[in-house]
Amino acid sequence: MKKINLTKSEEETxxxxxxxxxxxxxYCLKGSKAVLFLNGICQKPDHCSWYCPISEERRDKDVTFADEIEIITKEELLKEIKMINAQGMSITGGEPLSEINFEKTLDYIKYVKLNKGRKFHIHLYTNGIDFxxxxxxxxxxxxLDEIRFHPAKEHWVNIEKALNKKMKVGAELPxxxxxxEIETLEKLIIYLNTIGADFINLNEFEYCFPNSQALKERGFQLKNGSIASVINxxxxxxxxxxxxxxKVSIKMHLCSIRAKDYYQLKNRYIRRAKNIKLPYEVITxxxxxxxxxxxGDKKELxxxxKNLLFNLRIQNKFISYDEKNIKIPFYISIKGQVLSILEKYQLKGFIVETTPFRLSKYQQITEKTPIELFKEEYGFNGN
Structure with a gap:
């Protein structure tokens, strides 16, 4: 039997x-896919509902998101696609192909293709129940360019109905x-290969807050050093x-938790940050x-x-003053001259790190470190 060679990607897949x-x-690993969460409405099939990772904010709710942004209109979806310079879009839920959601899913696909062109890649996830x-x-x-099934065994046969429709066809399961579970997964892979499907995506099993109790009750444990990866x-x-x-010829791809939760998110954040960055901000x-x-005190601010503008001659575009605080590039704020002025006026200085969003409901402050501590931690001498 011919031996296979496994390749590990830069993103740890x-x-x-x-x-x-x-x-x-x-596209996902590059961060160039927008994620359309159609809504949280699903049939809750027994084979997967017990480990569903959807949050309470979205589960069973008729709310739609483009990445992290809640949207109401299709135009808002296009705005998010533009914001990350997306090359494609995935559609998930909930169940996009349920009777209640199917027409809405079609409308989104047609709308995005009309506005972004035929080459804009769209893939979709489905449990296959109503297919x-x-x-x-x-x-x-x-x-639709690609369809990914997550079916119970009794619905495997529905996968065949997607073949020869000018779509790539495969399955994606944890x-x-x-x-x-592994014996069933092996049989599914053989079945996919037999019917002429294109791929199987295997996801590292995810331990998260919404499913943590169910996984704990079934004896699953977290991998040491991880907050999301199930042992083994x-x-x-x-x-x-x-x-x-x-034994098979289809594509087989294993996606790690780190690939999804770090690389995919990081790369999408970088794309977004480049489009919203202000002159005083630096992208990490x-x-x-x-x-x-x-x-600090308004008078001292x-x-x-004025010192920034007239003594240090910092260009106004690198300064944001909203009456509550002053924001400047971090590399200016750590300079000795600036720190001396802060001390003189009894002001407090911090290095702030945020997620790349402007609306406060989505933006998170991930770090807020006093300048002196920041310099010490990162080895800056202020010169």
Missing amino acids: YFIKGRSIPKGCK NENKADKLSMAG VIPEKE SQETGLDLIRKIGA EEGLLVFGQIE DKFY
Whole structure:
């Protein structure tokens, strides 16, 4: 039997050398896919509802999100697509293809394709319960490029109805490290290969707040040093690829928690940050925004502001003064001259790091460190 070679990507995913990964995954890992969360309405099938990671904010709710942004109109979706310079979009839920959601899903696909063009890549996730050939035809005509099934065994047959419709067809499931689950997953991979599907995506099993109690009750534990990875999930997935990879010809791709929660998010944040960055902000390697923030008495802030402009000759575009605080580039705020003025006027200075959003309901302050402590931690001498 021919031996397969596993390749590890820069983003810590794994695939069989020579087979690559689905196109949708390539865009996701680059952070160039917008995620359309259609709504949280789903049939709650037994095979997956117990480990569903959807938050209470979204579960069973008829609310729509484009990435982290709650939206009401299609125009707002386009705005988010533009904000991250997206090359594609994924559609998830809830269940996008349920009877209550199907027409809405079609409308979004048609609208985005009309406005972004045929090359704009769209993939979709479904449990396959309500899937049929009529829906497959309509999705193909609307412009869907890729469909990913997460079906119970009794609905595997529905996957075949998506074949030969000018869409890439595959499945995406978590690797649940239990004997019976892995045996079923192996049979699914063989089935996908037999019917001529294109790929199988295996996800490292995720431990998160919404499903933590259910996983705990079933005996699953967190991997040491991780806040989301279930013990033995990734290793089991890799073993499965090694075992069955040579027996099938479809693409097999294992996506780690780190790939999803760090690299994918980081790369999307970087794209967003580049589009919203203000002159006094600096983009970090994680796509966060950093700046210096000066706080204190209003009269003293006025004096400090004038010092920045007339004594230190800092250009006005690098200063934001909103009457409550002054924001300046962090590399200016750590200079000795600036720190001396802060001390003179008894002002407090911080280095602030935020997520790349402007609306306060989405923006999070990830760090707020006193300047002197920041300099000490990062080895800046202020020169």
